Amino acid sequence: MQKVLVLLFLAWVCFLYYIGIVLFTSGFLLTRLELTNQSSCQEPPGPGSLPWGSQGKPGACWMASRFSRVVWLLIDALRFDFAQPQHSHVPGKPSAASLPFLGKLNSLQRILEMQPHHARLYRSQVDPPTTTMQRLKALTTGSLPTFIDAGSNFASHAIVEDNLIQQLASAGKRVVFMGDDTWKDLFPGAFSQAFFFSSFNVRDLHTVDNGILEHLYPTMDSGEWDVLIAHFLGVDHCGHKHGPSHPEMAKKLSQMDQVIQGVVEHLTNDTLLVVAGDHGMTINGDHGGDSELEVSAALFLYSPTAIFSSVPPEEPEVIPQVSLVPTLALLLGLPIPFGNIGEVIAELFSGGTDAHPHSSALAQASALHINAQQVSRFLHTYSAATQDLQVSELHRLQNLFAKASADYQQLLQSAQGAEVPLQTVIAELQQFLRGARALCLESWARFSLVRMAGGAVLLAAACFLCLLASQWTTRPGFPFSPLLLTSVACGLAGAILYAGLLAATGLKLDSVILGTAAAGGSLLPFLWKAWAGCGSKRSLATQLPIPGPVLLVLFLRLAAFFSDSFVVAEARATPFLLGSLILFLVAQLHWEGQLLPSKLLTTSRLSFSAPTGPPRHGGTYALRLGVGLLLCTRLAGLFHRCPEETPACHSSPWLSPLASMVGGRAKNLWYGVCVGALVALLIVVRLWLRRYGNLKSPEPPVLFVRWGLPLMALGTSAYWALASGAEEAPPHLQALVAGASVLLPRAVMGLAASGLLLLLWRPVTVLVKAGPGASRTRTILTPFSGPPTSQADLDYVVPQIYRHMQEEFRGRLERTQSQGPLTVAAYQLGSVYSAALVTALVLLAFPLLLLHVERISLVFLLLFLQSFLLLHLLAAGIPISTTGPFTVPWQAVSAWALLATQTFYSTGHQPVFPAIHWHAAFVGFPEGHGSSTWLPALLVGANTFASHLLFAVGCPLLLLWPFLCESQGPRKRRKPLAMEAETRGRFEEEEEEPLMEMRLRDAPHHFNAALLQLGLKYLFVLGVQILACALAASILRRHLMVWKVFAPKFIFEAIGFAVSSVGLLLGIALVMRVDGAVSSWFRKLVLAQQT
Amino acid sequence: MKDTDIKRLLYTHLLCIFSIFLSTFIPSFFLDNFSILETHLTWLGICSVFVTAVNLMLYLVVKPNVSSKRSSLSHKVTRVLKCCIYFLMSCFLLHVVFVLYGAPLTELVLETFLFAVILSTYTTVPCLCLLGPNLRAWLRVFSRNGVTSIWENSLQITTISSFVGAWLGAFPIPLDWERPWQVWPISCTLGATFGYVAGLVISPLWIYRNRKQLTYKNN
């Protein structure tokens, strides 16, 4: 198999995954751009005069205020039917007795019957996602918040858009808040007085409500407020705990009824009472999705003075929830928030019972007109900033607004207009407002179940492909290139078909759908192939041979994605699973009898049927490795950052930068430890390289390893010293310190980059010895008279040269009396691939380390130790097949992926946005980046996904390591031999030499197939993770924690997958580059020896 | 191997299960407020003592292993001492393993240690009774084709199922159900107990079902 083919095949699989992820994301995570523009009193939303009397009055803005004070009782999850008046005579409806939540809010019903011109009940139509935070944003900004509001600050939840609370504050109103502490995050410092209660424990029905009740009436009576907001959580928590059809719900609603009753009694005449639910709940008491029960909430308005000109209709009117925002703003004499797309409730502007019908209608029209002007201004600004909205529809709306506006102006000019055209203008304005809302809704607030399902199916198909194809690689002569070719052709055909279809129908091109068409098309040949294979002699079950216990670990890990508790606890669950897998591997090695010499076992183990050979290592070798791994894992777990969901947990203090430490001695000590870790890492790597003879040659990459790496370590520690003690520097050195803290990180990164380039340029650093041995080489090569003409010649010649070189080298070693029988290793050929990879990993690790806080260097040291131990442990269980096919077992790949996840957590990360290390963006750029966004994004991304990248690049080590360990086995076995016989040199030459990684080189076809298989297996393990995340997010989209836990987890997994897949391709490409360089090196050698 | 052997095995196992039952009921006659969950540590100690006692009794009565040709008193004493040391060592070793697996290092030390004790009771004590303080024999029993009798076979099964039970017991800990048995290490000890009982039940049945295939080299 060709090398290019392997890379192309993997790239194709990655492409399938990417399209699946993007398709799923486009259906699941709706995005919207947050505009930070503010409405202001001085700046009316459009041309034309403001309504009468508004300019003159003090405290009035776009309209004169009608109420000076508002009491807003927000009852979380107050579904519409909870508040619906119960007429006992209506047949066919469930009576209040059967359902405990019906008819409990009697005070609303009484008010509506006794004071019909004072109160209204509405069914408020909520936009999904029906989660409290999103609803609070909607109820204050008047917009349609989505999960990711682009441009929002991920580090905090504070609302950056224009909103009611901010307008109230800037108008000088005193806003008093009591209840759910979500408001504290959303509006930091906006309240004149606030009583926050934790919303964390959903099982606690009473703490928040009782806390509010303690403060509610005293505050109302004190009069120290203009707007009073009370957010009750009991009903919502009761729904989550017991569901709505539980006697507890009846009690809770009765309590709320008493609250409303009490507040009504305390109201003064200039006050408006708003009772609103933020969303509904399903029959199980959950919310978050878009089912009918979740999106219908109650909204009740009451004024002690009459404000409505008509009596309430029999069936309450349905209004969008966001209508409350412009209505409240205008009623309080505030400008409507800039991003509002709600429509004012016109009834409230009618002026009460005694108003003249015409002036009443005119007042409604003017309120609607201001509202329409504001929405039109918003649409204009928004469509200028982004391309989300449909252009044709936008154009239609603009025309509609222009006409309505012109009609309205005309109406104002003609002083005595008839009432009929006035109604037309109102209808036109309402039509425009509803159209605008529908337009925004279309692009912002709909889960697309089709896209989500399509994305999940595509991901599942890609996983299936990885699983099957990784089995196919071991089959000799499997036609991969035709499969790839037909796949690409079919994919292109699918894309062209879709584009043609679009061209025919004249629709807009959607790049996501285009990609889906291509991916779906390219999957067809594979599916056909799988189907054909399924029908033929092999059944599918025999093609999927993941061993049971590994399957169990993998399954447990995937099942954990479906439980919010386990996602939150993943930082602890992953080391547990990893430890289980490690001990299982050790136990398995013991079970297979590879740990003990066979004579210890009484039963005969000499039968040739046993597939495993004699033990290659000492008795406790694997046990020591396993315990060391567990120890490292546990130590790395000390660097633990707590998720915000578990208040009892304490984050490790070691995750804070040294600069935040007080106390000189401790700081200095820690600094020493960090530098020590850095030096230890360097020494470990150099020792490893030296052991395999990779530090001998004068090639540039070797020189770089010898001198460049210490230089990088020096730069890093100098930077740490500056960063941790910058404020302690004397004043005249400040400029120098500032300059150095810019230069040093950049220098280290530049060094790393140049090192990587050097490595790519000259990956083979084999020491070629020109000397007296040359004559003997010629004797071996005599059968070939000419230069090698074909690959077959080369394949034949190369092993001979190689063996000869070993021989020669051994002779030289014996002459110089140097110890150590590692003949091949000394020539570096035996570790040529892994040496390049390890060097690349170290070069990558340094810049990544620089982006973390100082003490994470200990984790990086542990990371290298852990992977080293794990590789040895895995290698102990993998028998070396001498000629191929080479395979990497599933448990190796799973353990590697688990290790990557564990390192993600132990480097102080959590899959939630507030936990991102933003400081990484300022490493080397202390002044910020100006307007550029990709560079800080790259730095923060590199910080967050450092472990994904390192482990993905290092993935080919899983394949190489067993060959590397080959040199240990025979040595151990020989030791007693050496004791017995003095003439060891001559004697052993007859034995087969440890060819180490040259075995791979000798079977290039199997080597490439093994690389492909390794890549596919790793992609499979990562792919099922992202698939599980996607399924969890879509199945649990009504879950309380979907936006807090599952959706962020999906996003982190998706980005992590992208990083890992790119890293994997890079790692495999690096191995192939080395392979190519080795080939050309051999070719050169052959040519040189023949002259 | 005869069916009588299997019968004896079954009866001894039933006795072990019975001892666990007793350990949950008998103390409530003597101790106030005794329950498995609330006075968990007491129960752990009592259960450990009961199971150890039954195992020793069975060892003395049934004598499943036919070794120990030398039977001088000093040899017996050293043997008993060795067994005690082995048991303690296994407790400490398991404690270390639990900590490595994520148990708290400085808090709840007594709880963790008692968990180690109960797990040692389920695993090490039967091993000591059956195989004596002979590490090589232990290693042999727990490797492929290393079993030489149905007693060893059942030992293998009960030990592995105890470990698996304890392992599975760790899974409910992160869940937010807020049940009293989710506290460390209650779910793990309960899991280990259930695993042990399950092993005791399963192993005679499994041996009985596979009695045709089971041939032991040394029998």
Ligand SMILES: [Zn+2]
């Ligand atoms: Zn809510």
Ligand SMILES: [Zn+2]
């Ligand atoms: Zn809720």
